[in-house]
Amino acid sequence: MPRTSANYSKLVPNGRLTDPAGTTIDATLVTNGVAIDAADPEHTLIRVTNSAGAAKTVTVRAGVGRQSWMAGSGDYTQSVPASGTVWLGPFTSARFQQKGSKLNVDFESGTTGTVTVFKLPRAL
Numbered sequence: 001m002p003r004t005s006a007n008y009s010k011l012v013p014n015g016r017l018t019d020p021a022g023t024t025i026d027a028t029l030v031t032n033g034v035a036i037d038a039a040d041p042e043h044t045l046i047r048v049t050n051s052a053g054a055a056k057t058v059t060v061r062a063g064v065g066r067q068s069w070m071a072g073s074g075d076y077t078q079s080v081p082a083s084g085t086v087w088l089g090p091f092t093s094a095r096f097q098q099k100g101s102k103l104n105v106d107f108e109s110g111t112t113g114t115v116t117v118f119k120l121p122r123a124l
Contacts, residue, residue, distance in 0.1 A: 003035035003104060008119040022114030025107055036103040036117050041091035043120040044103060048088065049113040050080040056111040060088060061104040063097045070095040090120065
């Protein structure tokens with residue numbers, strides 16, 4: 001199955017962004033994972049909320065191909081506490097960028113909550 005596409009919520013320099021609801025993490029999202037298309041890893045933040053009754057793991061997958069020459073460092077995994085929130089990133093392109101300029105994110109079985117992808121502005 002193809003990964004679910006997640007769109008950026010762009011942070012505004014010298015401005016504000018109304019807190020976006022994010023994408024609901026359901027069984028389909030857990031099974032297929034998320035792909036952040038047209039990713040700019042160095043300017044990407046990912047917010048994951050966990051509404052499950054136990055801690056769950058979120059994984060940002062190491063890239064494949066020549067553009068991710070540091071992929072040998074492996075995936076990045078982070079535990080999200082029960083009823084908690086974590087912020088991940090920014091990321092290194094050389095480690096995490098997938099072919100086609102994507103970032104791939106996976107969730108442990110039983111994860112519920114939301115995932116929101118933010119893009120930091122390039123200049124302030």
